[in-house]
Amino acid sequence: MNLETPKKFSGLVSQAHEVAAQFFRPLSRKYDQAEHAYPKELDLLAALLDGMNAGSPDAVGATSASKRSATAEEGIKNGGNLAALLGVMELCWGDVGLLLAMPRQGLGNAAIAAVANDEQLQRFRGTWAAMAITEPGCGSDSAAIRTTAVKDGDHYVLNGEKIFVTSGERADAVVVWATLDKSLGRAAIKSFVVEHGTPGMSVTRLEKKLGIKASDTAAISFVDCRVPAANLLGNPEIDVQKGFAGVMETFDNTRPLVAGMAIGVAKAALDRTRELLKDACAFDYARPLFAVSHAEATLYRLEAEWEAARLLTLKAAWLADNRQPNSKEASIAKAKAGRVANEVTLKCVELAGALGYGEDELLEKWARDSKILDIFEGTQQIQLLIVARRLLGKSSSELK
Incomplete structure (x- = not known):
């Protein structure tokens, strides 16, 4: 097994690390203390990334995390999913919140890349898209979604409320999960691109959070919100046999990215703690x-856990690049990396003592930022449940 970074991505990794070190790190504390203030400095960086991706078959970032870009060619392929993951790991070594606040790099963009048809991919190109799944009565059990979408001519009418929408206020559009028919359960859930300014859609509040404060987190309501039928991503038909699989393909691509965020912030904590302890160890x-x-001994154990999480996450992205099923591996990576990031960052604060607890160091911020990475895109508990279902061959109704 060759565990080195593919040579074709070495430039990407190097550039992402420089952005993290020279751009994200100097802004970290500023926007951690100025919650809900938009980091305008990111506009230039986002424009540069857009320029890199313009007309390129090897785009990087959220839009490259898709199985559609994988080819059926013989042999091993290192493609867009691995590129996006490697970039995320490095950027989150700088700051997780700032990455989540990056224009056109939202999880909604990854959702569009995963399930949109060719016409939609072209139409929404350049759109910054957030993702709206969670509801007041529906957290990790995405199948329990109650936001409805009723067909009315050339439109769907959406009614419901979404909470904890990352970049929900700032993004150009929101990818909203809604059900076409509650009686059909998870099979009827579809995703819709709803652009900001659409009548009936309104941001009702912004959340105050423990961490990732540079990123806005919004609650959004939909009241008789008319969305063009053409904005339903993927196949509009309800396929009871396929069930939830179509919409869930999004998670196969986004969960490794969230795991990559956890790996990046954990690496930042390990690196800084090693520097602080170099005179004593x-x-x-x-x-x-x-x-x-x-x-x-503690640091060595944490490094081993970090390396295990990293390799599991690389595997999940590699499988997607090679058109192999990766739902189980995506959940394994998300569960492992989220838990490891929490443990590593908190333990690094402990190892650094009073220095780690104060705001003169970023260690305390990384510990706060890391907690969300074990929660959103499916909690630790739901990931373990998914893995158990895959290993035992059980359906969601058989193993709850």
Whole structure:
């Protein structure tokens, strides 16, 4: 097994790391303290990324995380999913909240890339899209969605409320999950692109949060909101046999990206803690664990956990690039990376003592930012449930 970064992506990784170090890090504390203020500095960076992607078959970022770009060619392919993941890992070494606030890099963009048809891909190109799934009575159980979409001529009429929508206020549009028929359960859930300014759609509040404060998190209501039928992503027909699979394809692409965010912030904490402890610890990997200090042994264990999460996440993205089923692997990566990021960042605060707890260091911020990465895009518990279903061959009704 060759575990090195593919040579074709070395430039991407290097550039992303420089952006994280020279652009994101200096802005981290500013927008952590100015919650809900839009980081205008990101506009230039987003424009540069748009320029890189213009007309390129090897686009990078959220729009490249799709199985559609994978080819059926013989041999191993390292494609858009792996490129997006490697970029996310490096950028989140800089700041998770700022990445989530990047124009046209929202999870809604990944959803469009995953399930939109060719005409929709072209029409929504350049649109910054947020993703709206969670509702007041529906969290990780996406099949329990109650927002409705009723066909009316050339439109669908949406009614319902969405909460915890990342970039919900700032984005150009929101990809909204809604049901066409509650009696048919998860099979009737479809996703719709609803552009801001559409009558009947309104942002009702912005959340105050523990972390990722540079990113706005909104609650949005839909009251008789008329959306063009052409904005329903993918196949409008309800396929009871296929069930929820069409919409869930989005998660196969986005969960490895969220795992990548966790890996990036955990690596930032490990790197900084190592720097802070360099005068007190030898960091000699040749010495057995019983012969080193507790701080050293702890850091070595955290590094091992981090490496395991990283490799699992790379595998999930690689499978998508090679058109292989990856739902189980995407959930495994998300569960492992989210848990590891929480443990690593909190333990690094502990190892650094009072220095880690104060605002002179970013360690305390990374610990706060990391918690959401174990929650959104499906909580730790729902990921473990999905993995169990896949391993045991059980349906969602058989194993709850």
